[in-house]
Structures are given as structure tokens and as C-alpha cells.
Amino acid sequence: MPVQISPSILSADFARLADECAAVAGTADWLHVDVMDNHFVPNLTLGLPVVESLLKAVSTPIDCHLMIEDPDRWAPAYAEAGAGSVTIHVEAAKAPIRTLRTIRAAGARAGLGVNPATPVEAFEDLLPELDMLLLMTVEPGFGGQRFLDVVLPKVRRARELIDKHGGSVWLQVDGGVSAETIERAAEAGADVFVAGNAVYGAQDPAQAVRNLRAQAEGAR
Ligand code: DX5
Ligand code: ZN
Numbered sequence: 001m002p003v004q005i006s007p008s009i010l011s012a013d014f015a016r017l018a019d020e021c022a023a024v025a026g027t028a029d030w031l032h033v034d035v036m037d038n039h040f041v042p043n044l045t046l047g048l049p050v051v052e053s054l055l056k057a058v059s060t061p062i063d064c065h066l067m068i069e070d071p072d073r074w075a076p077a078y079a080e081a082g083a084g085s086v087t088i089h090v091e092a093a094k095a096p097i098r099t100l101r102t103i104r105a106a107g108a109r110a111g112l113g114v115n116p117a118t119p120v121e122a123f124e125d126l127l128p129e130l131d132m133l134l135l136m137t138v139e140p141g142f143g144g145q146r147f148l149d150v151v152l153p154k155v156r157r158a159r160e161l162i163d164k165h166g167g168s169v170w171l172q173v174d175g176g177v178s179a180e181t182i183e184r185a186a187e188a189g190a191d192v193f194v195a196g197n198a199v200y201g202a203q204d205p206a207q208a209v210r211n212l213r214a215q216a217e218g219a220r
Contacts, residue, residue, distance in 0.1 A: 001170055001191045003216040005209050006030035006063045008196030010045065010143045010172070015039065017050075020200065021058040027206040030085065031062040032174070032194045034143075035078075037068040037119045040092050041141035049076055055082045058180075065113065065174065067140045072099045079106035087111030087134050087172075090116060111172070115140060116151050120158045127165045132192065133158055135183065138175030143196040147176025152188045159189025182212050183219035191220075 007028050012020035021031055033051055038044040061084030066075055072086035072095050078086045079102070086103045090112055100110040109131035114120055116136050127133075135155055138145040155173060162169045164181055173185045174194035182193055185189060195212055202208035 004029035006032040007199040008032040011196035011200035079108035085109040089113040132170040147181040155188035186216040186219035
């Protein structure tokens with residue numbers, strides 16, 4: 001799988017969301033949308049109405065990261081609305097297999113998110129149900145945090161598990177990914193990189209995406 005870059009609009013200017021998304025159109029592979037409910041994580045962001053509006057306003061596929069309680073109830077609507085990828089958290093889902101299958105049946109890629117302290121091995125048998133495994137490289141809830149190097153061995157182990165199962169599942173890292181850290185994550189086996197501050201904190205977000213992609217490709 002070639003390197004893919006998914007800028008997180010959590011670090012964008014929410015009053016100018018369509019313009020901020022347009023700034024990386026044609027350069028980014030995805031737009032990463034962090035849905036937070038102030039229960040699963042201690043922060044509140046946006047939800048389905050905003051995602052529906054973005055889907056009308058932008059051409060880049062949308063990568064929804066649901067940091068919410070009860071994703072079993074809410075995730076299918078994001079897929080039905082037209083998100084290209086919908087990720088639920090394993091710590092929150094009560095029926096992850098059913099929900100992942102519902103996401104796929106609605107035409108989206110199904111993702112499973114794993115927090116820094118959650119082991120990945122327990123989910124090996126779920127890999128056939130997944131299109132993407134998201135390994136958090138910060139504690140979820142906020143942009144602009146420091147990349148947790150302690151997660152890198154888990155990225156390596158996840159890469160081995162995915163390769164053992166045919167290698168078709170994408171391996172996403174999310175949190176603190178920047179020019180300083182993306183090479184370590186790529187070397188460990190990640191192929192989809194979420195970057196918030198490193199893209200939207202840059203003078204030229206599109207150039208930041210190109211630079212991150214070049215670094216990740218060079219490290220693999
Ligand atoms: C954190 C979010 C991330 C965040 C990444 O809970 O899931 O997607 O926006 O932002 P940076 O790249 O600034 O860490
Ligand atoms: Zn995210």
C-alpha cells in the first residue's frame with residue numbers, strides 16, 4: 001500500500017472549514033474528521049450534520065474517526081452519509097463485529113481504533129472484518145500532543161499481524177505525527193498517517209502534506 005496522508009481538520013479553523021479542506025485538495029488522500037462526544041474523550045468537537053455538509057462541500061474522501069461512546073449506534077449513519085472510511089474504537093464498541101459489518105454494508109471502509117494502552121494482539125482474529133487498523137500514538141482527545149514512542153513496538157507487531165493475514169488492512173497512526181516523528185512511524189510499518197498540527201499549523205498546508213509524504217516514503 002502506498003503512503004497515504006490524512007490531514008486532521010481538528011487543527012483547522014472551524015469557521016473556515018471548507019476553505020481549510022480545499023487547501024489540501026488534490027494533495028491529501030483523505031480528510032480526517034475527529035468526532036468527539038465529551039464522554040469517550042474529554043473534548044467535544046463536531047458530529048453528523050457537519051460531516052454531511054463537508055461531504056457536499058469537498059471532493060477529498062472523508063476519514064471519520066469516532067471517539068464516542070456507543071459507536072454501535074452512531075457509526076452506521078456516517079457510512080450511510082457517504083464517509084469513505086469510518087473508524088470505531090474497540091474500547092467503546094459493544095458489538096464491534098456487527099458494527100464493522102454494517103459500516104462495510106453501507107459502502108464505507110471499516111476501521112478499528114486502538115488506544116495507546118490497549119494491546120493489539122487481542123484483535124488479530126478481527127482483521128478479516130477490517131479495512132483499517134488505527135493505532136493511537138497519543139491519548140485521544142486533543143490535537144497538538146507529543147507522539148508516544150512507547151506505541152512504536154505495537155505498530156511493529158500490528159504490521160506483522162497484518163502481513164500474516166495477507167497485508168490488505170491499512171495501518172493508520174494518529175497523534176503527534178510530524179516531520180520529527182513520521183519516519184519512525186513509517187519505519188515501524190504504518191502506511192496511513194494522520195497529521196493535524198503538522199499540516200494546519202504550517203504556513204502552506206499542501207506543502208506540509210507533500211513533505212510528510214516524501215519523508216514517509218523515504219523511510220519505508
Ligand atoms: C486526537 C485526534 C487526532 C488529532 C491529531 O485525539 O484523534 O486526529 O487531531 O492531531 P495532531 O496531529 O496535532 O496530533
Ligand atoms: Zn483522529
